[in-house]
Amino acid sequence: MKKKYLLLFILYSITSTLSAQILAPAQGGEHIFETTSCISDSERNKVELQLQKNILQLKGEGILNDELLKNAVVSFDWPLRKTANLDFNSYYAISNYVDQDQSNGLLDYNCDARTYNGHKGTDIFSWPFSWYMYDNDLVEIIAAAPGTIVAKNEGEFDQQCALDNTATANYVVVQHSDGSLAYYLHMKQGSVTTKALGQTVAVGEYLGVIASSGYSNGPHLHFEVRDNLGNIIDPYQGGCNSLNTQTWWTAQQPNRVPTLNTLLTHSAPPVIDCPAANESPNLSDCFSANDTVYLALYFRDETSGAATNLRIRRPDNSIWANWTHNSNNTYNSSYWYWPAPLPAGGPYGVWKFEADFDGQTYVREFTYHDGTTPNCLSCASVDLSITFDGAPTQTSWEITDAAGGTVASSGGNVYGAGSANSNLGLPDISCLPDGCYDLTFFDAGNDGMCPRRTTTVLTGINIATLGLGGVFNGTPRLAQTCGDYTLTDANGTVLASGGGRFGTSETSNFCISGGIAALVQPNNDWNVKSNNKVIDLQILPNLVVDEMTVIYSLEEMVDAELHIIDINGKTLQQHTQNAGGTQEIRLSVNELASGFYFLQLVSGNTIVTKKFVKQ
């Protein structure tokens, strides 16, 4: 991967007195995804041999059947998707189409030269910050059409930057119902679908994560199509496609689709490089007094003559600066950025960076603060719901932070008797900053959230004990149920829950990171089970020195993850446990500094957190 900077004019800062004008970006330019080979001849031979062998074998097993292949029509959906964690508008650009020129010339289906000599597929690269997206598994390769897996490879190094023609890709090849093949190459190590050879995939089904394994110089998908006779197919229909007469896309996109992939704010100039370690997105949405915000645009197919109107809004929505970016050229991918020193003295609060492009307005918010409050920690809106027992007047609660400060509470015993046995949806707590907390429920009657025990024995019946109902002084008494409570984040993930007969008080720990429950995104073959019940989670000993023993039991036999989290909600260790049921494992914590930590058990969307002390 290589990039070219166009230094346009001199560094030009945005000032507070700008009116609408054309303002040259300080820096940026075309980003070139290098146009060279992406499958070596030796790798191609290996794949072909594997394919021939596998297809013969699968035919022998009756899994593939030529009789079923007749007259089927295949059409492709887009072979990539972003995951829910990526908030970019779009996430890719196209560097190379199929080379239609059999000699040494370059010719793509659209009669341009957006290809390299002898290219047999379509190269789609993730953009911008392909290594950031790679690190966080933000772009997935999915089946463009349903079919049967006829070849796959896994376990190869996936951070290639310099072209190495001895390297092998992680890949999947799918055969469709008409006998045609789709090759999906350059996947991330460890990400290739766990489905076996001969298993079928549906359209849109996960195949892997975009990366740079094999003969590759940056994260991209090489998508190659062969018909049932092995002929190269160019899925794009166009004036210079001499390989096939019709598009193979369900809905073929235009040759260029001018797209503002994203607008971002940075704490320093963004650095786009290879490999991952050398890329510096410098992403930030948090700035304090005297900081400079770098406002950046990232385009796919930016087209000469296109105009983008840009604005910065103060917290009161008034416009602080506005200007226009004019595109002077056409690029497969490009980016531009402007430094803006924020005004001394504020106003502080949430600012907006806005861009009008192609009839749409895109907005990126950033916080400008005075260095003290409010800080820019992200925060979570949480919701507490309580089902009371028969004595709501005894119930109170509080949420305390890691320093013991109360951040939210019922304000004492405030619930009237009328709340009995009703669900009380408490107002959302709108912003709990990232960190770890204790939720404590108190019962003034020392019997938890259950009806009062009584030892009174009348008429020979021990009545009302355990709230089971019965007869009290000859009067029938209704059975009463215990109360409970649940604290959830905005996604509905349970942060803490409890209730029942806990005595005087009951404390649950929970952590918030990035404005949601501190939950690490499960990987793709995660066996998700909603609301798996954690029956038990124990840490031994409570004062941990070098190693701790964790014992847990799950209601369902499914995967679980254990995280060690600091008091700021940051995950320090993550352990995947590919087994449910009762487990006992030992975790080393000797590298942790002395202090409070939290152990979190995540299974499906259930999280249980326990505090421990490292000596």
Ligand SMILES: [Zn+2]
């Ligand atoms: Zn390619």
